[in-house]
Amino acid sequence: MTARELARMLGVSQSAVSRAFTPGASIAPELREKIVRFAENVDYHPNAIASMLSKSRTNIVGIVISDMQNPFYPALIEQLSRALQRIGLQSLMFNITRGSDLEEQLSALRRYNVDAVIIISATILSGPTLQWATDGRAAILINRVAEDTELSCVICNNAEGARAIADHFHAIGRRRVAYVAGLSHTTTNRERQNAFITRVAERGMTLSALIDGNEYSYYAGRSAALDILARGETDAIFFANDILAAGGLDALKESGVRVPEDIAVAGFDDISMAAWPHYDLTTFRQPIDTIVDVAVTMLENGSCAPGQPPVIRRISGELIKRGSTGVS
Amino acid sequence: MTARELARMLGVSQSAVSRAFTPGASIAPELREKIVRFAENVDYHPNAIASMLSKSRTNIVGIVISDMQNPFYPALIEQLSRALQRIGLQSLMFNITRGSDLEEQLSALRRYNVDAVIIISATILSGPTLQWATDGRAAILINRVAEDTELSCVICNNAEGARAIADHFHAIGRRRVAYVAGLSHTTTNRERQNAFITRVAERGMTLSALIDGNEYSYYAGRSAALDILARGETDAIFFANDILAAGGLDALKESGVRVPEDIAVAGFDDISMAAWPHYDLTTFRQPIDTIVDVAVTMLENGSCAPGQPPVIRRISGELIKRGSTGVS
DNA sequence: ACGCGCGTTGCATACGGATGCAAGATCAGG
DNA sequence: CCTGATCTTGCATCCGTATGCAACGCGCGT
Structure with a gap:
């Protein structure tokens, strides 16, 4: 069913049909009404492809x-x-x-x-x-x-978020903090990492570890956490995102670490999982x-x-x- | 840049251009070569919209x-x-x-x-x-x-999966099992639920609870698990999918239930989370x-x-x- | 040398709708 | 009743590519 066929059936021109379906087009309300109503009966709907071609706009x-x-x-x-x-x-x-x-x-x-x-x-x-x-x-x-x-x-605003985490760590008394990167060359990671490290220094805290997970994954978070644990000296970890943090949290807990008493953990994004009671993860929400x-x-x-x-x-x-x- | 312009520049017909980009079209290899090469220089690529219109195939x-x-x-x-x-x-x-x-x-x-x-x-x-x-x-x-x-x-094959879970529960010695539905009217739920209940009966086990979570969510899984726990009498729970099961598992563990010793848990789907050490969830994998x-x-x-x-x-x-x- | 056949190429038109332009209709004012 | 302005409508054409058909050229067989 094309506009032309419909037009012929109604004894109007194809242009009229086109205009009936074009908001704001120059057409009498009654004609539009008539065409639209008839179109519904015969199940006509404008062909978007043809429309794209002539309007050179695809939507x-x-x-x-x-x-x-x-x-x-x-x-x-x-x-x-x-x-x-x-x-x-x-x-x-x-x-x-x-x-x-x-x-x-x-x-x-x-x-x-x-x-x-x-x-x-x-x-x-x-x-x-x-x-x-x-x-x-x-x-x-x-x-x-x-x-x-x-x-x-x-x-x-990744820097804002990273600073907020750093400040929060400082506020709850942590002084030896670690950072776990996802893919280190991504925009998000660089911004978060740089701002975090800078603010950590400004607040007089020590960056006790800086690990590149090489991917934003649960398992990368786990092994990063275990690395940090092995070298000791850390009382708070900022993971570049929540998935990493989830892995890190699980690995820490399995190792008998008390979170947050021994090590505090924060992530980034606020995915729905972060709010689950099991993770109950402090994080910076991306709106x-x-x-x-x-x-x-x-x-x-x-x-x-x-x-x-x-x-x-x-x-x-x-x-x-x-x-x-x-x-x- | 259209096929026509390109054709004019090369002194060939628009059809030739079209054929050059149509696999299997009737065109001399040399001509095709020439057109394709020239097209690259002038950055011509066929307009898919126009192609859709004439072929009435959109891909x-x-x-x-x-x-x-x-x-x-x-x-x-x-x-x-x-x-x-x-x-x-x-x-x-x-x-x-x-x-x-x-x-x-x-x-x-x-x-x-x-x-x-x-x-x-x-x-x-x-x-x-x-x-x-x-x-x-x-x-x-x-x-x-x-x-x-x-x-x-x-x-x-949802029924196959549900039966496998029931059989597995039976094999590890469970006899009072519960089922947690997601949306109960969905195809997947009905098939899993029916097959599970049937096989449970066939194996001589007792269906100790049947709960409709009303949605396939972590939180629905949690409250279903707590319900089941409250009424006692259950030593294995089959959740209609892994997200439900994850919530259920967490809720059980938080309540001091030992999994699997006190209550065994299984899900369905095998999402990546199911393999995480924290959940370590038995499940039926959808390939x-x-x-x-x-x-x-x-x-x-x-x-x-x-x-x-x-x-x-x-x-x-x-x-x-x-x-x-x-x-x- | 002639004719047939196959492989190439171009011509013309179709795909379905949008739109500039001109013609027709309607209405108000004088 | 006439004129001009405004609103509607139709006509013709365009968007960019695909493809049936006819025309053309080349090579081969006789």
């Missing part, structure tokens, strides 16, 4: 992701895709894998003429690939900053709602369009104190 | 999901979207929300002319809505069966790889096309024995 946003293991990302993606749907945009998912040819994986991003690209992959994509993938279209990075490229981004709102607003007002100067939006988070630092 | 699969909180689904979706990408299909994500108007949320599914629909939402969608959403196109349900509609599906393979194969060979009779593919799983039933 599709490409979402590039690489890590669905860390629950923070599914939660973010879920909210994001819903927010986009609410304003009439669909999400085309690009689940990229380290290793295989990225340009091949992302080639559809260009061929499909997506209106915008949202990149949530903290790692993997190098500057040039980013540039290539987003070339000539609106783009937003979430949770990483562009290094050499000029892209807008929405990112949690997913706000991140999504800001990103969607940037899309709507075009401030991330290709010509525009890149915008960096820092989102404030919130320290959530829980039992793993003794405040439960 | 897009709509993926309908509703629950990203249970880690099983992100894991499944990640694998699925990668497998689809590998055969040249992109995934358009439809994250639906209970409550708001589903037909509105899914209207894009029809307007976008997706080649196929894969529905992973265990709940929410009623029969008629399913019918409406998939009308006239290839469709596959994953992890639920169609009730009154004629749709193909790929689903874990995500196989499920994805089968679904993708069905798409490829067209056995789920609109005209075809519905196919139901039962996927066998595997009992993973761990510490929560004493086998660690």
Whole structure:
């Protein structure tokens, strides 16, 4: 069923049908009403593909992701895709894998003429690939900053969070603190690590250990915690995110360490698991709602369009104190 | 840069350009070579939208999901979207929300002319809505069966799993067992629950409790476990999935119950968390790889096309024995 | 040398809807 | 009743690629 057929049946022109389904188009209310009603009967709905072709607007946003293991990302993606749907945009998912040819994986991003690209992959994509993938279209990075490229981004204030953790450790009397990195070269890690180390020094605390987990995983957190435990001298650990912290917490408890009495533990993100009684993890909450709102607003007002100067939006988070630092 | 412009520059016809990018098209190898090479220089790539319009094939699969909180689904979706990408299909994500108007949320599914629909939402969608959403196109349900509609599906052998758990409980000497449902009306729950109860009776064990958690969540698992504990009389609990089981396990341990000595615990799915030393959860693994393979194969060979009779593919799983039933 | 057949190429048109422009309809004011 | 302004409507064309069909060229067999 096409607009032309429908038009013929009603004895109107195809343009009329098109206008009936175009908000704000120049058409008499009665005609629109008549067409829309008849369309429902014969189950006509405008073909989005044809519309894309003539309007050169797809209403599709490409979402590039690489890590669905860390629950923070599914939660973010879920909210994001819903927010986009609410304003009439669909999400085309690009689940990229380290290793295989990225340009091949992302080639559809260009061929499909997506209106915008949202990149949530903290790692993997190098500057040039980013540039290539987003070339000539609106783009937003979430949770990483562009290094050499000029892209807008929405990112949690990692430094603020890391300082809040450091201050909190200091406030509860800890003086020999450790930091466990996830992937050390990621934006998020660098910002958290640098700010934490700096504030630790400023507060006169000692950085008793600095470990690179090499991945943001539960098991990396476990072995990092055991390393720290083996060398002693630590009374608080800041893990670069909650998944690492969860592993660390479990490993410490299994080793007979009392948390928080012997060692306090903090994470970052505030994934739902952090609130589970078993973990009861102090952490710095990344406000997913706000991140999504800001990103969607940037899309709507075009401030991330290709010509525009890149915008960096820092989102404030919130320290959530829980039992793993003794405040439960 | 369009095919026509490129063609004019090279002094060939637009058809030639089209053929150069169409595998198997009738074109001389040298001409194709020449066009493809030149295209790279001027950064031409075929416009997928236009191609969709003329071929009336989009290479897009709509993926309908509703629950990203249970880690099983992100894991499944990640694998699925990668497998689809590998055969040249992109995934358009439809994250639906209970409550708001589903037909509105899914209207894009029809307007976008997706080649196929894969529905992973265990709940929410009623029969008629399913019918409406998939009308006239290839469709596959994953992890639920169609009730009154004629749709193909790929689903874990839930009954097999539930029986394996019951048998395992019996084998380790448990006789008073409980079952904790997630959403009781879902396909997965009903199949697991019925098979479990039946086998429990066959083995001469007693069903000491049957609780409906009303949702597949950690907290529902906790309160179910506490309920069961309060009424005593139970030495093994089968939770309808791993997230429930995780909550249940934690609640039991916090109450001073020894697992598995006092009460053995089993889940279903084998999400990555189940293997964590802290949970060390006996569970029935749903083989995500196989499920994805089968679904993708069905798409490829067209056995789920609109005209075809519905196919139901039962996927066998595997009992993973761990510490929560004493086998660690 | 002629004719047939196969492999290439271009032409024309289709896919379904959007939109600038002009024509027609409607209405108010004089 | 006439004129001009405003609102509706239809016509024609465009978006960028795919493809059936006809035309062309080349090589081979007789």
